[in-house]
Amino acid sequence: MDRLRLVLAAIVLPLMLFGQGLYWETKLTTIGGEQTMHSYLAPKKMKATSTHGQHIVILLDQKKFVQINDHESTYSEAGFDEMERTMKGQMSQMQQHVDQLREALKSILEEQRKQMEGMMKAMGVGRGEDPVVVSPTGRRREIAEYTCEEFTLKQKESVVATVWATKQIKEFNDMRDEFQEFSKQMSSWNMLGKSLVDAMQKVEGFPRETTMDGGMKSVVTKIERRSLPASEFEVPKGYKKTDFTLPQQER
16 A cells, blocks of 8 residues: 555656656655656556556556556556545545554654654645645756746645746646646545645646655656557566555565
C-alpha cells in the first residue's frame, strides 16, 4: 500500500507530462529514504517504475490498472471501478485508525512522534477533505534551464505543499487536456487526498519541484522526448497472472 502511494505520488506531484512519447526521472525523498522513479507516457498510456522492480501501468483507453513485479515475474490487473472501490475501502479503514494512532503517539518520544506524524501526512492520512487553495507567491528561481514560479497550497491556515512550476516545457503545454483526464482518474482513487490532487491541477505550468508538509519531496531531474513502442506498456511474455491486491511496503 505505501509503495503504491509512493509510485503514484511520483506521477501526481510533478503532474503528468504527456506527448507522443515522453520519459522523465523523479527523485522522491521521504522520511524512509530516497528513490528514483522512472515514468513513461504515450497517448492514453502511462507507466511508472520504482527502484524496487515494481511497475504500475495505467491504460485509459482500456480503463485498466496493471501491476507488474519483475522480481517474481508476475502481474495483476484491475478495472478502474474495482480500483476505486479498493482504494476507498483502504482509505476508510485507515481513517478509522487515525484517532487511535494519534492517541498512541502521545506516549512515545517527541522525535519518534514527529516522524510518525510526518509519515501520516505524506501519505494523506488524516488530512481531511477541506478545500486546498492554490496561490502564487510571486517568487521565481531557475531550476536547471527553466524559470520556475512558486505556488503554495493551503488547507485552512496550513501550507500542505509548495510547488515550483515552469511554463517553458512545450510538451506539457500542448497536452494539458490529456493530463487533466489522467488527473481526474487519479483524483477518483483518492491518492494523497482528493482535495490535494484536485488542487495540483490548478498549478500553472509543470512542477519541477514539490515539497509536502509531511516530509515528501519530489524533484524532476530529467525530461526527454522518446519514441515509445506499445510493448513498453505491455506485460512481458511468460509472466504469471495473480489476484489483484494493493502492494505492501517492503521490509
